[in-house]
Structure formats: C-alpha cells, structure tokens
Amino acid sequence: MSDTYPMAPVWFVDVCGSAAMVVLSFAAVWYARRLVKAQPANAMWTYVLWFSAALAGFAVSRSVGHIAKRCLLLLNMPDVWVALRPYSGAVNTLAFVVVAAITLFFQRVDKINWGIRQDKHALEDAGREVMRLNRNLESLVIQRTEELSRSEKKYRRVFEGSMDMIFILDGDARFLDINQAGLTSLGYAAKEDLVGVLDFQSFFVHETDCTRLMNDLRMNGFVRDRECRLRSKDGSELFVLLSSTARNDGQSGITGYEGIAKDVTARLLMEKQLQRADKLASLGQISTGIAHEINNPLGVMLGYTQLLLRENPAGTQNHDDLKIIEKHARNCKTVVDDLLKFARGTRTNKTPIDVNQCVQEVLSLVSHQFELDKITLATGLDPHLPTLVADGEKIKQVFMNLLMNARQAIKKSGTISVATTTDPDKKSVRISIRDTGCGIPDELVDKIFDPFFTTKPVGEGTGLGLSVSYGIIQDHNGRIEAHSEVGRGSTFSVVLPVTTGAPARSASLSEPGGHST
Amino acid sequence: MLASVLGMSGTADFAWAFQSHPAPEGLYAHQLAHVFFAASMGILTYWLHRNRLSNQSGWRLIQVSCVLFIAWNVVTFSGHWVEELISDNMLQGYPNWNQRIALGSSPAAVFYYVLKLDHLLCVPAILCLVLGLRSLYKQVLAKAETPHE
Numbered sequence: 078m079s080d081t082y083p084m085a086p087v088w089f090v091d092v093c094g095s096a097a098m099v100v101l102s103f104a105a106v107w108y109a110r111r112l113v114k115a116q117p118a119n120a121m122w123t124y125v126l127w128f129s130a131a132l133a134g135f136a137v138s139r140s141v142g143h144i145a146k147r148c149l150l151l152l153n154m155p156d157v158w159v160a161l162r163p164y165s166g167a168v169n170t171l172a173f174v175v176v177a178a179i180t181l182f183f184q185r186v187d188k189i190n191w192g193i194r195q196d197k198h199a200l201e202d203a204g205r206e207v208m209r210l211n212r213n214l215e216s217l218v219i220q221r222t223e224e225l226s227r228s229e230k231k232y233r234r235v236f237e238g239s240m241d242m243i244f245i246l247d248g249d250a251r252f253l254d255i256n257q258a259g260l261t262s263l264g265y266a267a268k269e270d271l272v273g274v275l276d277f278q279s280f281f282v283h284e285t286d287c288t289r290l291m292n293d294l295r296m297n298g299f300v301r302d303r304e305c306r307l308r309s310k311d312g313s314e315l316f317v318l319l320s321s322t323a324r325n326d327g328q329s330g331i332t333g334y335e336g337i338a339k340d341v342t343a344r345l346l347m348e349k350q351l352q353r354a355d356k357l358a359s360l361g362q363i364s365t366g367i368a369h370e371i372n373n374p375l376g377v378m379l380g381y382t383q384l385l386l387r388e389n390p391a392g393t394q395n396h397d398d399l400k401i402i403e404k405h406a407r408n409c410k411t412v413v414d415d416l417l418k419f420a421r422g423t424r425t426n427k428t429p430i431d432v433n434q435c436v437q438e439v440l441s442l443v444s445h446q447f448e449l450d451k452i453t454l455a456t457g458l459d460p461h462l463p464t465l466v467a468d469g470e471k472i473k474q475v476f477m478n479l480l481m482n483a484r485q486a487i488k489k490s491g492t493i494s495v496a497t498t499t500d501p502d503k504k505s506v507r508i509s510i511r512d513t514g515c516g517i518p519d520e521l522v523d524k525i526f527d528p529f530f531t532t533k534p535v536g537e538g539t540g541l542g543l544s545v546s547y548g549i550i551q552d553h554n555g556r557i558e559a560h561s562e563v564g565r566g567s568t569f570s571v572v573l574p575v576t577t578g579a580p581a582r583s584a585s586l587s588e589p590g591g592h593s594t
Numbered sequence: 595m596l597a598s599v600l601g602m603s604g605t606a607d608f609a610w611a612f613q614s615h616p617a618p619e620g621l622y623a624h625q626l627a628h629v630f631f632a633a634s635m636g637i638l639t640y641w642l643h644r645n646r647l648s649n650q651s652g653w654r655l656i657q658v659s660c661v662l663f664i665a666w667n668v669v670t671f672s673g674h675w676v677e678e679l680i681s682d683n684m685l686q687g688y689p690n691w692n693q694r695i696a697l698g699s700s701p702a703a704v705f706y707y708v709l710k711l712d713h714l715l716c717v718p719a720i721l722c723l724v725l726g727l728r729s730l731y732k733q734v735l736a737k738a739e740t741p742h743e
Contacts, residue, residue: 090713
C-alpha cells in the first residue's frame with residue numbers, strides 16, 4: 078500500500094469542479110443575456126450569449142456525466158454507468174464541436190457585422206449631413222438670392238446706364254430686351270412698344286445689310302464693328318457700329334442674339350462735313366488761282382474791246398461783232414467774280430444787320446414771280462432775333478440763291494417756307510428755307526456745293542450759286558446745312574453766329590474751310 | 595427505427611451499405627473534438643488580439659479564459675491518451691472514495707494522476723469568462739448611464 082496513492086483528491090476535484098462548472102457556466106449565460114438585453118443590436122453580445130450557452134451545455138453534459146459516474150459507482154451501480162457512458166461522452170463531444178463551430182462561425186458574422194456597422198456609420202453621417210443641409214438650406218437660398226439680386230442689379234445698371242444701344246433678341250431676332258439708349262435711338266418711349274412686338278431686322282435701311290449680318294452670325298457666331306444703317310420710328314436714319322454674338326445651345330441651334338450698337342451718326346456727319354470742307358477748300362484754292370490769272374487778261378480784253386467800240390460806230394458789222402465779244406467777256410468776268418466770291422477772294426463790308434429785314438427784302442423781290450408760278454410762300458420769322466454783324470448784300474445774295482434753287486426744285490406748284498429762329502443761348506441764328514420740290518438724291522448731296530456742279534440743263538445755270546453761297550457763309554464763320562428727301566423736298570439752313578463788338582470791314586482772301594493763302 | 599439502428603450498430607457482419615464504427619472511433623472523435631475546440635479558442639484569442647479588444651479588461655479576461663481552455667484541452671487530450679496506456683491493475687480497489695493508484699508502477703500513472711485534475715484548469719477558465727462578461731456588462735451599464743451630449 079505504501080506505493081499507492083488515494084484517488085480521493087481526484088474524485089473531490091472532479092465532483093466540485095463539475096459543480097462549479099455548471100454554476101459558473103449559467104452565470105456566464107446570465108451575464109451574456111443581460112448584455113444582449115442592454116444592447117440588442119450588438120452582434121457581439123449575441124455571439125457571447127451563444128458561446129456561453131454552448132459552454133453551459135458542455136459544462137452540464139460533462140459535469141452531469143462526471144457526477145453521475147461518481148454517484149453510480151458509489152451506489153454500486155457500475156452497469157448503469159456503463160450503459161450511460163457512451164451517451165455522456167457523445168453529448169460531451171458534441172458540446173465541444175458546437176462551441177468551436179459557434180466561435181468559427183462568429184468570425185464570419187463579425188466581418189459581415191463590421192460591414193453593416195460601416196454602412197450604418199456612413200448612413201448616420203449622410204443623415205447628419207442631410208439634416209445640416211436642411212437646416213442651412215433656407216439661409217443658403219436667401220444668401221444665393223441676395224447674391225443673385227446684387228449681380229442682377231450690377232448688370233442691370235451697366236445695361237440700362239449704357240450710352241450705346243444694348244439689345245437682346247430671341248432666335249427669330251425679336252426683341253427680348255433693350256436698354257433706354259436703344260429705345261431713344263430707335264424713337265420708342267417704352268419697351269412694351271418694342272419687346273415681343275417687333276424684330277430687329279425691320280429697322281435695317283438696307284435689307285442686304287441685315288441678311289449679311291444674320292449670315293455672318295450664323296456662320297461665325299459673332300460680328301464686330303459692322304457698319305449698318307438703321308431707320309428709327311420717325312424715319313430718320315442712324316449710322317451704327319454693331320457688334321453682336323449669337324447664342325447657341327448646341328442642340329437646337331441659335332436660340333438668340335445679344336448686341337451693342339454704337340450710334341456714330343453725328344461722327345459720320347462731322348467727318349462728311351470735314352471732308353466736304355476740305356474738298357471745297359482745295360477747290361477754292363484752285364479757283365482763286367485760276368480767277369486771278371483769268372481776271373487780268375479779261376480786263377485787258379474788255380478795255381481794248383471798248384476802245385474799238387468807240388472807233389466803230391453802231392450799225393457796222395465790226396461794232397456788232399465787238400459787242401458780242403464784250404458780252405461774253407463780261408459773262409466770263411461774272412463767272413470769275415463768282416469764283417472769287419466762292420473762294421472768299423472778295424471784300425466784305427460787315428455792318429450790323431437785321432436778318433429778318435434782309436429776308437423780307439429778298440422775298441419782296443421774288444414774291445410776285447413766285448405768285449405767278451403758283452408757288453406759295455410761307456414765312457415764320459422770329460421777331461426777337463438778335464442783330465448780326467454781316468455783309469447784308471452778300472447775305473441777301475445767299476438767300477436769293479437758295480430761294481431760286483428752291484423754286485427750281487418745285488417743278489409746277491408747291492410751297493416754300495422761310496423761317497428764322499435763334500438758339501436758346503442766342504449765340505446763333507438759323508434761317509431755314511424749305512421747299513416741297515423733288516429733293517436731292519443721297520449720292521448728290523455731297524456734291525451740291527462743288528463749283529460748276531449743277532443738275533440743270535446746259536446754259537441754264539453755271540453751278541456756282543450754292544458754291545458762292547457756301548463761300549459767303551463761310552466768310553461769316555457760319556455754315557450751310559442741307560437735308561433732303563427725294564420726292565418730299567429739301568431744307569437748306571443757314572446758321573450764322575451772333576457776334577458782338579464793332580463791325581469790321583473784311584478783306585479776306587482765304588479759301589472756304591478757313592485755309593489761308 | 596432508432597432501436598433497429600442502435601441494434602445494427604453492434605452487428606457489423608450484417609452491414610453492407612454503411613461502414614461499422616467499433617470502439618476506438620468514439621475516442622478518436624472525442625479527441626478530434628478537443629483539437630477542434632482548442633483550435634477555435636486559439637482563433638478567438640487571435641481575433642480578440644487583432645481587433646484590439648483585449649485592451650479592455652472584460653475582453654482581456656475572456657482572452658485569458660480562451661488560453662486556459664486551450665490548456666485544458668491539451669491536458670484532457672493528453673489524459674485520454676495516457677488513460678489508454680495505463681493498465682487496469684494500477685488502480686486498486688473499487689472505484690469509490692477509497693480507490694488508490696500505484697504511481698510507482700509506471701511514469702504514465704503519475705501523468706494520469708496529475709492529468710485527472712483537469713478541473714483545476716477548466717474551472718478557472720470558465721470563471722475568467724464569467725468575470726469578463728461581468729466586466730463588459732458593467733461597462734455597458736456605465737455607458738448607458740452616461741448622459742448623451
């Protein structure tokens with residue numbers, strides 16, 4: 078017996094340990110259940126519960142087997158134990174496998190759970206972002222609206238404040254919007270008369286200009302500084318430099334146009350006047366030279382002709398021939414004198430004059446003849462005209478030239494209106510002579526002041542009337558303006574400056590346009 | 595039907611369509627279950643470590659529990675193996691409180707005696723599991739009681 082040891086400690090540990098296992102395993106299940114209850118959505122606690130339950134099953138099967146074995150052996154019932162033993166072992170083995178399987182299965186579940194948690198976090202973040210956006214949406218809308226309003230006002234100020242015409246057209250070139258400068262230029266008072274009612278093409282004087290413009294816009298998408306002539310509502314013409322772009326959305330083609338038109342009418346007129354003045358100055362210079370060269374030989378010819386006339390009594394063939402020579406020499410001298418007047422090569426005697434009186438004196442000379450020719454004379458003289466310092470005779474000559482031209486423009490019957498006005502500052506006086514004659518074609522308007530230019534048949538006019546008038550008015554530092562419409566008549570306006578100070582005798586030999594020789 | 599299946603399991607000579615499973619297979623299945631159990635505990639230990647859950651005291655106790663269960667599986671696996679090696683005459687007397695074992699007869703008897711005390715591992719293992727769950731439960735309660743900001 079001395080080499081043997083008691084198995085009692087083993088039995089004791091076995092029984093007590095088995096009992097402890099059962100108790101502790103159920104304690105584990107209890108805690109695991111509490112965890113699941115506390116956080117039902119946490120898959121980890123679900124695993125812990127399953128794990129604990131499987132361990133409890135393992136502990137119970139094993140402990141029951143061990144305790145039962147000890148009890149049956151103590152009760153001297155080994156046969157019963159032998160019969161139960163396989164079932165106890167099988168259940169015990171099964172419990173191991175279940176615990177292990179749950180553990181391994183959980184690894185996969187945890188991976189899936191991790192993914193779900195990530196998605197949950199992402200959804201929560203998205204939800205928070207949506208909430209934040211919702212909260213800020215109203216303020217963002219207000220802020221954006223204010224920004225938009227500011228931007229709109231800024232561009233509206235540029236649009237409405239521009240001195241040039243700015244317009245927006247739809248795809249059919251109908252007005253969608255136009256600024257105030259555009260309305261004024263086209264002669265409209267309100268946008269409603271234009272927007273959605275008229276199209277831009279209807280304002281072009283020349284249809285070819287419009288066609289070419291639209292073609293270029295379609296081809297290139299833009300045009301820059303294109304010279305066009307537009308006709309405003311009252312019929313007056315505008316010269317504009319037009320820049321425009323076409324809106325193209327890429328699918329349905331051109332959806333509209335935007336453009337700026339700069340009114341250069343005044344500038345072009347000024348350029349024309351300058352060109353005309355320059356041309357007339359050159360002509361005046363040439364005329365002066367020619368007139369001086371011809372004047373002296375003509376004087377000699379007339380002198381000798383008159384000497385010969387004294388020696389040849391009237392009624393002789395020589396006398397008659399010399400008379401013809403004298404007549405034509407005098408005609409030449411008249412032309413030369415007119416040329417000198419045009420070229421301001423003659424003396425002027427400027428004194429204070431009453432323009433209305435000058436006009437009436439001239440009208441009294443022609444009124445009888447006009448009455449016979451069925452020409453009605455209408456006058457509108459401003460009684461408060463200031464006194465001018467001018468050469469009255471030459472001014473009357475100008476009026477006479479203009480009235481005679483007006484008479485000739487009216488073929489049968491018509492009206493000639495003469496009016497005098499002064500500007501609000503009393504710095505100039507305007508004398509307008511308007512007829513209801515045939516008018517002057519556009520292409521000839523620039524030539525009417527040229528010396529020897531006339532539309533009359535040969536022998537009926539020298540073409541020096543307007544040239545002489547132009548020279549006289551230039552000599553008075555004034556200007557002549559001509560406006561004409563074919564078929565409706567012409568208006569010639571003489572504008573003379575109101576000068577103060579002592580009258581002076583002028584001996585100017587300068588050419589028209591102010592160039593001195 | 596169950597009786598016929600159980601009955602036929604002891605008569606291999608009459609089995610044509612299935613293979614018979616004589617006595618050692620039960621032990622082998624049980625031993626393999628120990629290996630499977632130990633392996634799963636090893637995987638759980640690694641998983642807790644990798645996910646850094648073992649930084650928390652509750653999970654750390656559960657991790658310790660897993661290690662103890664692995665040790666227990668090793669002990670019991672060895673115990674079953676050693677039990678097969680010792681002879682019946684090493685145990686003397688009726689298997690009750692008075693039974694004795696001749697430890698000097700074979701080294702295997704000593705191993706057998708020590709390995710039979712396997713509850714000294716599995717009880718601490720399950721105790722650690724309970725303590726770990728208790729710690730986690732307290733942690734959850736504490737978190738639930740913390741007012742949300």
